[in-house]
Amino acid sequence: MRTLLQNNLVWLFFAGTVALSFTTDAYSQYLMNLVLVYVVIGQGLNLILGFAGMFAFAHGAFMGIGAYVSALLTAKLGVSLLVAMPAAGVAAAIVGALIGFPALRVSGLYLAMVTLGFSEIVQWGIKHWKSVTGGPDGVSVPAPVLFGHRFYGDYPTFYIVVVVALAMTLLAQAIIRSKLGRAFVAIRDSEIAAQCSGIKVARTKVLAFAISAFYAGIGGSLFSLTQSYITPENFGFYQTTLHFCIVIVGGAASLAGPIIGSIILTWLPEVLRNAQALQEIGYGLMLILFVIFAPRGIAGFLIDKGILPRERFSLRRPSLPGRSRPAPQEG
Amino acid sequence: MSSLLTVENVTVQFGGLVAVDKVSLTIAEGEIRGLIGPNGAGKTTLFNAISGLAPTRSGRMIFAGADVTALGAPDRAARGIRRTFQTVQLVQSMTVFENLLLGLHSRADNPLAALFVGHAVNARGATDPMATITRVLDYLDLAPRVDHLVSTLSIAEQRYVEIGQALVASPRLLMLDEPTAGLSPAQVARLDDLIARLPADWNVSIVLVEHVIPLVVKLCHRITVLDRGRVIAEGTGEQIENDPAVQEAYLGERLNA
Numbered sequence: 001m002r003t004l005l006q007n008n009l010v011w012l013f014f015a016g017t018v019a020l021s022f023t024t025d026a027y028s029q030y031l032m033n034l035v036l037v038y039v040v041i042g043q044g045l046n047l048i049l050g051f052a053g054m055f056a057f058a059h060g061a062f063m064g065i066g067a068y069v070s071a072l073l074t075a076k077l078g079v080s081l082l083v084a085m086p087a088a089g090v091a092a093a094i095v096g097a098l099i100g101f102p103a104l105r106v107s108g109l110y111l112a113m114v115t116l117g118f119s120e121i122v123q124w125g126i127k128h129w130k131s132v133t134g135g136p137d138g139v140s141v142p143a144p145v146l147f148g149h150r151f152y153g154d155y156p157t158f159y160i161v162v163v164v165a166l167a168m169t170l171l172a173q174a175i176i177r178s179k180l181g182r183a184f185v186a187i188r189d190s191e192i193a194a195q196c197s198g199i200k201v202a203r204t205k206v207l208a209f210a211i212s213a214f215y216a217g218i219g220g221s222l223f224s225l226t227q228s229y230i231t232p233e234n235f236g237f238y239q240t241t242l243h244f245c246i247v248i249v250g251g252a253a254s255l256a257g258p259i260i261g262s263i264i265l266t267w268l269p270e271v272l273r274n275a276q277a278l279q280e281i282g283y284g285l286m287l288i289l290f291v292i293f294a295p296r297g298i299a300g301f302l303i304d305k306g307i308l309p310r311e312r313f314s315l316r317r318p319s320l321p322g323r324s325r326p327a328p329q330e331g
Numbered sequence: 332m333s334s335l336l337t338v339e340n341v342t343v344q345f346g347g348l349v350a351v352d353k354v355s356l357t358i359a360e361g362e363i364r365g366l367i368g369p370n371g372a373g374k375t376t377l378f379n380a381i382s383g384l385a386p387t388r389s390g391r392m393i394f395a396g397a398d399v400t401a402l403g404a405p406d407r408a409a410r411g412i413r414r415t416f417q418t419v420q421l422v423q424s425m426t427v428f429e430n431l432l433l434g435l436h437s438r439a440d441n442p443l444a445a446l447f448v449g450h451a452v453n454a455r456g457a458t459d460p461m462a463t464i465t466r467v468l469d470y471l472d473l474a475p476r477v478d479h480l481v482s483t484l485s486i487a488e489q490r491y492v493e494i495g496q497a498l499v500a501s502p503r504l505l506m507l508d509e510p511t512a513g514l515s516p517a518q519v520a521r522l523d524d525l526i527a528r529l530p531a532d533w534n535v536s537i538v539l540v541e542h543v544i545p546l547v548v549k550l551c552h553r554i555t556v557l558d559r560g561r562v563i564a565e566g567t568g569e570q571i572e573n574d575p576a577v578q579e580a581y582l583g584e585r586l587n588a
Contacts, residue, residue, distance in 0.1 A: 182433050185422055193420035195404035196382055196413065197496065198437030253424075310480075313429040316461065 006309040010173065013259055014166045021158055029154040030226065035266045036158075036165040037222045042246040042258025043172040044215020049244075050252030051181060052208040053188030055112040058099065059243045061119030062092040062213040064126060064235025066220025068133055071141045071230055081144035081221075085164070088221035089214045095122075096213020100206040119240060127232040138231030141224045157225050164222055168215060173255055175211070177315045184208055185253075185313065216243075238280065245283050248290050251299025254311050260298050335360045335536050336381070336412075336504055341390035343373075343380050350376040352560035353390065358504065361530045363537040365551035367544060367571075369580055372557040374540045375417065378506055381538075382414050383407040395503055409437035413497035414506035419489045423482040427473055427492050430481055431464050434496035460499070467495045470532070471525075487518040494525075498533055505529065506538040511546065519546070526550055548572065556580065 005012065017032060024032060041063060048056045066088035073084040099118050103111055126133045133139065143152035144160070151157055175181045183204045186194040191201050224230050242265060250261020265283075272278050294301060302308040336358040343351040351373045358364050366374050379385035381392065383404035391400040399407055413434075421430050438460065468474045471491045481489060490510055497505050507526070511519045527550055529535055541547045547554060548568030556564040556571060558580040564571055571577055 179432070179436055182422075182425075182429065183436060185425065186433050186436075189422045189424075190420045192384060192404075193416065194433075195384065196408055197433050198405045198408035198500070199433075200403075200405045313425055314432055 003309075009256060009308070010166075010169055014162060014169075017158075017162055021155065021162075026154050029158060031266055031270065033154060033158050033161050033226045034223075035262045036161045037219055037226060038243075038246055038262035038266060039165050039259050040168045040222060041216050041219035041243055042250065042262050043169055043255070044212045044219065045243050046247045046252060046254075046258050047172060047175065047184065047215070048208045048212035049247055050254070050257065051176060051188065052184035052205065054103075054205065054208060055108060056103070056115050056209065056212060057112040057240055057244070058115035058119040058122075059212070059216045060235045060237065060239035061122035062096055062216030063220035063223060063239060063243075064122060064232070065095055065213075066092045066217030067224040067230050067235065068126060068139065068220075069217070070221035071139045071224045072132065074144060075139060075142050081146060081160075081225075085218060085221040089217040092217025092220065093210040093214035096216075097206050097210040099213075100209030103209065104202050104205055116237075116240075119237075123232050123236050126235070133232070136232060138229045140229040141227060144225065151225075154226075160225060161222050164218065168218060169255070169259075172215075174315075176255065177312060180204070180207070182313050241280075241283055241287075245287055247297075248295075249286055249297055251297030251301075251303075253296070254299035254303065254308070256302070256308050257297050257299040264298075333360055334358065335362075335395060337393040338377075338381065339391050339393070341377075341380055341392065342388045343376050343385045344388045349560050350385075351380055351387075354557070354560070354562055355390075356555050356562065356565065358536050358538060360536055361534070362553065363526065363530060363539060363551045365547035365554035365568075366538055366540045366557065367542075367547055367554060368557035368563075371559075372580075373560040374557055375508060376560075377557065378414060378508055378538070378540060381504075381506065382412055405437070408500070411501070411503035412506070413500060413502035413504070415490070415493045415497065415508055415510060417508045417512060419486065419493055421481045421489060421492055421496070424480065426478050426480055427468075427484070427495075428464070428477045430492055431467065431495055431499050432460075434499040435460050435464075437500060463499050463501070467498045470498075471495050486513050487515075487522070490514070490522070491525075498535075501533070502535055504536050504538065505533075506540075508540045509542065510539070511541065511543065519543075523550055544572075 017036065020032065021029060041059060045059050048054050069091045070084045070088035073079040073087060074081055099115065103114055106114055127136055143150055145151070151160055183194065183199045186197065186199055187201055187204055195201055246258055246261035246265050249264060250259065251257030268282070269279055272282060290297060299308060303310050334357045338354060338356050340353045340355055341351060342349065342353055354377060366377065368374050376385055380387050383402055383406070387400065391398060393399070394407070394410060394412060399410065422433065468477055471494065473488070473491055473495060476484060476488060481492060484492065510526070511522055514522065523546060526537060526539065529537055539547065539551060548571070551568065553566065554568060554571045555562055556577050563576045563580055564574045
């Protein structure tokens, strides 16, 4: 029973959100939509930060690119969301790959600096390209029309968000269990050893950037749906820090991590709403505490306790006669 | 025995330091070659040059009939040059099985199919990778450990996993960089026995860097001695042991006094 639960946590979580959606008021539904948006972005950031071990500090910008591409295509050109959302992801992925190439030359803190600088440029660009983006005033986001049905309001939006978030989470799981996911982890642990196993490090890193940015782009498109309008201020340093908190607090290099992190970091600001100043300090403090005392986050703790299963990096398992029971879980 | 790897006048230079100086050697098919020399002789750098990790300043390398001098490490790995490291380089948070799968990375799987069916589809219709992995696990007595995290294994077991990670790729050349470091005498004996059997069982040539000279003499068909980046002697164990240049390199002037 327990293994059955453990093996289907993804489905359980998403079934839970659907069940809860029958009990929520509009505002809690809006918060739940936000959680799911951040699940998408968190899974994407986790792929590059948690699994591939690269300090990409630009997901606010990738998210912004996705949100603006999606909102502008639907609002100004009347493009269907079925086209606009993938376009948002692809646009972010292309930009992600482009920033990935110069980023090959640096790692660690320097990579964080390069990507942070890049995201400031993107935010500046959105703010000043007024003829297209509307500048600081932002863009209003129309309710999408899909299959002749207008998805207006928090509940209809939920159905779009939950389907996309589920698909993106399953995709992240498929990536982690494929040779690509194993290559990410191998590069994180030792680039030299990875090369000697036949892994092309540069190519894999650029791919990590592109895929991760794709997730942020899709997340940005979803985010725009939850808002009536978007402004450049939505996609700044604060946003990127939030994404980092989601992955680090939730648990890097674990599929459950971004889900846990998204719930906590969407709920926490609500608790602290009367103390706005505490929010940003709170994020910073939380990041510091977790990095020092629990670098694998809440998910890492739950995996050590055997409550969550450890992350698997393969789809198939060998069928060997007389195979022993798996070792006690340890990370 | 035909030659598998030919290294011709290879030089590796780091700034002003010539770590490998015009080294030439030829490894035959099925051979176990020892590579010895005092600390700083350039053994590991030569390993790195052959695996494609250290950029060579001059010279060339022919592997299995093709010039691989310009190829990077991943391409050489794909052609069958595999190695282990002085300190074990496995992904500690993965199981034995998952680490072995890493060794299969160069297989020409359809990338999209690989995303959804693992390694089931192979473009060239080669042997089932699962069969290879099972064979390697059995050969190395690792089958009972297949689902264990590498971090829970002993150093000796981790060294076997590292050898297994190379073997699953059916390498032509396997380079072992001090595989017995940190092992007990009993474990060393068992590993020696394994290395001696590898060429016949897996159709692979071995290059072995080792500090324990008697062990190298016992295992290797031929031995190459490096000192300060140069080859100072090459021959059978007996020839090497009696070579005055080798004795001087290891024991210094004292022997001559």
